[in-house]
Amino acid sequence: MTIALEVSHLVKRFGGLIATNDLSFTLNEGESLGLIGPNGAGKTTVFSQIMGELRQTSGTICYFGQDIGGLSTPERIAKGIGRTYQVPRPFSDLTVRENIRVGLMPDSLISMIFGRSDQSKENELGQSVGFSIRDLDKSASELAMGDLRKLELARTLATGARVLLLDEVFAGLTTGEISMISDLLKDLRRRGFTFLIVSHDLPAMEPLIDKAIAIERGTMIAEGVFSDVLANHDVRASYLGDTDVGS
Amino acid sequence: MPEFVERGTLRTMIQACYLAIFAMSWDVLSGRTGYISFGHPFLIGIGAYSTAILSKKFGVPPEYSIPLAIVITMFGGLVVLLPALRIKGSYFALVTLAFMELMYQLVQVIRPDLTGGTRGITGIKSLTRGAEAGYELAVTLMLGVALGLWLLMRTRFGTALWAIGMDEDSVRGSGLSTTRLKTMAFLVSALVAGLGGAYYAHYTGSLAPRALFDIDFLFTIIVAALIGGAGTIIGPMFGAFFLIFLLEWLRPILPGAERYFVYGGVALILYMYQPKGLVAIAQSLRDRVRGDNYDHRA
Ligand SMILES: Nc1ncnc2c1ncn2[C@@H]1O[C@H](COP(=O)(O)OP(=O)(O)OP(=O)(O)O)[C@@H](O)[C@H]1O
Ligand SMILES: [Mg+2]
Numbered sequence: 070m071t072i073a074l075e076v077s078h079l080v081k082r083f084g085g086l087i088a089t090n091d092l093s094f095t096l097n098e099g100e101s102l103g104l105i106g107p108n109g110a111g112k113t114t115v116f117s118q119i120m121g122e123l124r125q126t127s128g129t130i131c132y133f134g135q136d137i138g139g140l141s142t143p144e145r146i147a148k149g150i151g152r153t154y155q156v157p158r159p160f161s162d163l164t165v166r167e168n169i170r171v172g173l174m175p176d177s178l179i180s181m182i183f184g185r186s187d188q189s190k191e192n193e194l195g196q197s198v199g200f201s202i203r204d205l206d207k208s209a210s211e212l213a214m215g216d217l218r219k220l221e222l223a224r225t226l227a228t229g230a231r232v233l234l235l236d237e238v239f240a241g242l243t244t245g246e247i248s249m250i251s252d253l254l255k256d257l258r259r260r261g262f263t264f265l266i267v268s269h270d271l272p273a274m275e276p277l278i279d280k281a282i283a284i285e286r287g288t289m290i291a292e293g294v295f296s297d298v299l300a301n302h303d304v305r306a307s308y309l310g311d312t313d314v315g316s
Numbered sequence: 317m318p319e320f321v322e323r324g325t326l327r328t329m330i331q332a333c334y335l336a337i338f339a340m341s342w343d344v345l346s347g348r349t350g351y352i353s354f355g356h357p358f359l360i361g362i363g364a365y366s367t368a369i370l371s372k373k374f375g376v377p378p379e380y381s382i383p384l385a386i387v388i389t390m391f392g393g394l395v396v397l398l399p400a401l402r403i404k405g406s407y408f409a410l411v412t413l414a415f416m417e418l419m420y421q422l423v424q425v426i427r428p429d430l431t432g433g434t435r436g437i438t439g440i441k442s443l444t445r446g447a448e449a450g451y452e453l454a455v456t457l458m459l460g461v462a463l464g465l466w467l468l469m470r471t472r473f474g475t476a477l478w479a480i481g482m483d484e485d486s487v488r489g490s491g492l493s494t495t496r497l498k499t500m501a502f503l504v505s506a507l508v509a510g511l512g513g514a515y516y517a518h519y520t521g522s523l524a525p526r527a528l529f530d531i532d533f534l535f536t537i538i539v540a541a542l543i544g545g546a547g548t549i550i551g552p553m554f555g556a557f558f559l560i561f562l563l564e565w566l567r568p569i570l571p572g573a574e575r576y577f578v579y580g581g582v583a584l585i586l587y588m589y590q591p592k593g594l595v596a597i598a599q600s601l602r603d604r605v606r607g608d609n610y611d612h613r614a
Contacts, residue, residue: 122485146491158486160479171479172490174472178500181473228491 071133073098073232073263074119074150079128081114081287088114089125090287096232098133101264103274103281103295107307111287112267113155116234119265120152121145132232143176151230155237155267157217159209159224166191166205168220172227190227198223199249214241218250232263239270247273271299283307326447332560333454334516337461339540339552341508344465345501346538347546348474350481355397355412356537358419359506361528363389363513365423368440368523369430378443382514389510390503401498420529431525438522443515450519457515458553461508466549468504477501478547532576539583545593554594 074096081089088111096102104112117123119130121142129136137145160168169191174181195205198219209220218238225233238254239247247270254277258264268274281298283291291301298304338360346353366385370376376384400411423431431437444450468474476497479487487494517523527533536559544555559579566575590597 120489122489141493142488143491143493146489151491152489154486154489158483158489160482160486162482163475163479167475167479170472171476171487171492174476174490174492176492176496178473178496181476182468182471184472186472224490 070100071098072096072131073100073133074265075129075131075134076115076119077129077131079115079118079130080126081111081118081123082126088287089118089128092128092284092287092289094282094289094292096263096265098263099258099261100280101258101266101278103278104265104267104284105269105271105274105281105298105304106284109286110284110307112284113236114287115284116152116236116265116267119145119234120150146228146230147176149229149231150234151225151228151232152234153218153221153225153236153238155240157214157221159212159217159220161210162208164206164208165195165200165212165216165220165223168209169194169205169223169227172224194223194227197226198253215243215246218242218246222250222253231261232265233257234265234267236267237269238266239268239273251277326451328560328564330447330451330454330519332557333451333458334512334519335536335540335560336458336553336556337508337512338537339544339556340461340465340549341505341512342537343541343546343548343552344469344477344508345498345505347541347548347552348469348477348481349498349501350484351401351498352406352409352538353412353505354409354534355393355415356505356509357529357534358412358416359389359393359509360513360516361416361419361423361525362392363510364517364523364528365431365437366510367514368437368517371441371518372437372439373430378441378518382511382518385514386507386510389513390506393506393509394499394503397502398499401502402495416529416534420525423525423529432523434525436522436524440517440521440523442521443518453515454519457511461511462549462553465504465508469549473497473500481547532573535576535580539579543583543586543593545595548593548595551593551595554598558594 072095077093079089079092080087092115094102104115106112114123118125121140125138129138131137132148132150137148160171170186173187173190192202192205196202200219200223204216212220222238238250242250251273254264258277264277266274266278275295278295280293281295282289283298283301283304285303285307290303290307291298338356342353342356345351363385366388367378367381370381370384371378396415397412400408424433444453476487476492480494480497484494540555540559541552542555543558544553545551562579562582563575566578570578586594
């Protein structure tokens with residue numbers, strides 16, 4: 070099996086706070102890994118480092134065997150990594166279609182100025198996450214949370230990402246929307262996409278992942294099959310009193 | 317049309333055309349990306365001084381001195397402001413403001429024999445004879461710039477600039493190098509500023525550094541873009557004409573700098589009523605009449 074993502078001895082300090090503490094894990098191509106931990110455990114910070122939005126204090130991040138530590142965020146995206154944001158970040162004065170268009174744009178001024186946008190590709194991406202053609206002309210500022218999550222996903226897929234880092238895909242969604250997004254992700258898994266998924270909704274995440282890691286205060290406390298991770302003594306302790314568990 | 321209007325009105329129209337060009341130039345960078353430039357007089361000044369010096373002191377004909385002035389503006393502006401484009405928001409504004417002031421100081425100390433020092437330059441060769449021809453040239457330039465920018469902003473490049481104004485990190489998160497996009501927006505903006513500045517120098521025939529590198533001039537440009545409607549092409553043009561005629565109309569009533577307070581007040585009230593500017597107000601009126609849905613674009 071090919072290793073898609075290999076994080077080794079990753080450390081991130083914010084002043085005195087250690088947000089990522091000597092974290093190592095591997096993610097095989099086509100596999101799906103869940104990343105769990107209480108609020109403030111450092112899950113989002115791991116994503117930001119993999120994307121190059123934050124520089125790690127030390128440690129390495131390899132993508133298909135190549136150290137990507139020196140690459141900019143757009144360069145990493147060009148290689149096929151993409152993320153969604155925990156709090157959706159749409160371009161709110163643009164339409165849904167234009168939001169997807171930004172994701173589809175190649176990082177080249179020449180083709181941005183002289184090339185044309187691909188309507189059918191935009192339709193296809195929009196529909197793949199559950200938008201109707203009519204929805205595509207809505208302004209992103211009109212969308213409710215469920216649609217914002219779909220848009221987030223469509224725009225990330227539009228960049229051509231094959232390894233998807235999904236931060237709280239289910240937060241703020243209705244049960245209907247959860248099963249819709251869940252079906253979409255299952256379909257993407259069948260098509261060979263690789264996932265790193267963060268979610269506080271453990272039951273919704275369960276069918277989407279092959280294994281899981283749990284972190285607390287930046288440190289890994291358990292790793293393995295999801296049920297084992299959940300049964301782990303330290304994981305239970307860290308979640309105790311965390312009102313989000315199982316919500 | 318020019319035959320029917322008074323010479324004074326014609327001059328006012330010409331002023332409005334040039335202001336529209338400057339406001340469009342500002343808007344392509346600042347109205348779209350949200351990087352507020354306080355340095356447009358600096359760019360316009362490079363264009364104006366370059367063609368003035370080249371044509372007056374070195375005898376370069378305007379058909380060469382103007383394109384040269386544009387190139388000098390683009391690259392001169394880029395060299396000093398590129399580092400600033402990497403920093404965010406308000407710092408960009410501060411750095412550009414500093415450069416405007418620096419330019420004012422520089423033209424006085426560096427080679428005053430060329431720049432004319434504090435007195436500026438007079439006797440810059442005119443390109444046209446008479447107010448009508450000057451007006452036609454100004455309108456042509458304005459419409460040419462508007463068309464060019466409109467075509468450019470319709471592309472994916474235009475959409476991306478707009479997206480930067482909404483959430484720059486998210487544009488990077490969509491795989492686009494935002495520094496490159498901002499640099500290109502800056503170059504386009506500088507091109508238009510240099511072009512406007514150079515033609516304006518030949519139109520007025522003289523340059524006075526205190527009037528050019530001046531806060532009043534800067535605010536007139538920004539207010540024109542904002543009250544007309546930033547992020548559009550028609551907005552800054554609309555705003556420029558509105559502002560110039562408002563100032564002209566206020567001149568007999570309020571001869572001094574108080575006029576600027578009045579337009580500041582008008583701008584503020586308009587802005588509170590509709591932050592997207594006069595064009596959006598006009599559109600919503602039209603749509604209300606026709607009963608359409610409200611759309612914010614122009
Ligand atoms: N830019 C930053 N500067 C300083 N501290 C930060 C920064 N970003 C995150 N932190 C801190 O790092 C820790 C980890 O934050 P992070 O957002 O990664 O947690 P999380 O696991 O995603 O939490 P949540 O479940 O609430 O989303 C927190 O204590 C947070 O306050
Ligand atoms: Mg988080």
